[in-house]
Amino acid sequence: MNISIGGLAGRTGAKVQTIRYYEQIALMPEPQRTHGGQRRYEAGAVKRLAFIRHARLLGFSLDQIRNLLDLADHPGRDCTSADSIAREHLGAVKAKIAALNSLKKELTRMVKTCSGTDAAHCLVIETLANHDLCSSANHGVVT
Amino acid sequence: MNISIGGLAGRTGAKVQTIRYYEQIALMPEPQRTHGGQRRYEAGAVKRLAFIRHARLLGFSLDQIRNLLDLADHPGRDCTSADSIAREHLGAVKAKIAALNSLKKELTRMVKTCSGTDAAHCLVIETLANHDLCSSANHGVVT
DNA sequence: TCTTGAACCTCTAGTCACTGTAGAGATTAA
DNA sequence: TTAATCTCTACAGTGACTAGAGGTTCAAGA
Known part of the structure; x- marks a missing residue:
């Protein structure tokens, strides 16, 4: 994998700025960086961002999404x-x-x-x- | 007439801060002031604010309301x-x-x-x- | 007339979920 | 190598308010 922020944007329909914004509010984790400081994402990031965008399309707030993601991250937990x-x-x-x-x-x-x-x-x-x-x-x- | 901002708020259902905000964005005209600097409103202000609140309840944007008010202020104009x-x-x-x-x-x-x-x-x-x-x-x- | 306390004042910052911009640096294809 | 494209940070702006700090004024009762 190891795609750039533009690649991630293209794959999910989110804008580059929006992805950085999600990182800023800790909805997306900080990715690895290249030697030059650019973000490089793994496959997991595509999944997570797709989850977020889908939930946004369904009108959930980012706070609700944060909770839903927390649950998705812990599959054994009560839903x-x-x-x-x-x-x-x-x-x-x-x-x-x-x-x-x-x-x-x-x-x-x-x-x-x-x-x-x-x-x-x-x-x-x-x-x-x-x-x-x-x-x-x-x-x-x-x- | 000559009511305070709180009186105007009570009569229209708007909050005091909202009224000051409307004044700030020039949706409501600047009222007269007491010697001590407090706002005092005439009957026209009640009407105008009621118009605004009603339009807001109907979901019009403040920009749309600005245009509608402009028309309401000029009864001869084409509607x-x-x-x-x-x-x-x-x-x-x-x-x-x-x-x-x-x-x-x-x-x-x-x-x-x-x-x-x-x-x-x-x-x-x-x-x-x-x-x-x-x-x-x-x-x-x-x- | 004096006191009290509710209502008022200005100013600033925060809300939500982004979007847009500037100016600089990094990466990639030809 | 060079040009084009991409990315970086940082900050301002959106709409329609809302909240709070810290200080001032007003009206009613004693």
């Missing part, structure tokens, strides 16, 4: 906490979907009725200015 | 751009919902089959380690 991290995240995703759906409804109502004339009679602006025109108790999402 | 800001935002919300739904599917599959034993056979960890076990082409969301 209940991995399960609960995933369940917790699933719950958050579901909540976000619900909030966004209520948002969508509101926005659709706002947009549908805009006649596109002057701002004085624009429903978009009017709705925003006047909370009563809106059914939003609280969408609970700030995107 | 097409307000409409298009709202439409654009609606599109983003819809896209996010779609991405989160595909995420939810994936996570549900991951979580459902976890037997809760040791990490060596944990599907959560296995799925993350092995991209092939996962149907995610790209969920497109990083939450």
Whole structure:
């Protein structure tokens, strides 16, 4: 193996800077260096980074990923906490979907009725200015 | 009127620090001050801040809100751009919902089959380690 | 009028997960 | 050998706030 940081980036889809960042926050271990100071990675690094990127794509936070990696590094350990991290995240995703759906409804109502004339009679602006025109108790999402 | 920053916060649900932040980025105008230097707000400030908070609840960015406020300040102007800001935002919300739904599917599959034993056979960890076990082409969301 | 304590002030730094830049040095292919 | 490409460190910036330190002002009660 012994690939450069660019090679690792190419293999995993992560950016070079992102890899260095992961090393900085100790999510990736410090690799060996060449005589000239450049990083050289083993096969294990590709696996680990792929794990991280995949978990990021699924929306896990780096802190959650840190815990998941810790578990992955110790195969004998009880995996209940991995399960609960995933369940917790699933719950958050579901909540976000619900909030966004209520948002969508509101926005659709706002947009549908805009006649596109002057701002004085624009429903978009009017709705925003006047909370009563809106059914939003609280969408609970700030995107 | 002539209320303090705390009074304004109480009336709108914004935090005191947030109001000062909005002033700093020129989203809220600089209010009058008491002899001792404390902020005192007129009724217009309550309206404007309510507009901002409402728009934030609906997920608009501060930049979008800046544009919307500009339109609200000029009632004679054409409101097409307000409409298009709202439409654009609606599109983003819809896209996010779609991405989160595909995420939810994936996570549900991951979580459902976890037997809760040791990490060596944990599907959560296995799925993350092995991209092939996962149907995610790209969920497109990083939450 | 004086005292008290809650609310206010400014300023700075931190959050999350990166991304981008500058200027210098290392490596590789022709 | 030289040019092109890659990599290095260090730091600033993103969005939308939030938190804290350390000091000042205001309004209400005695």
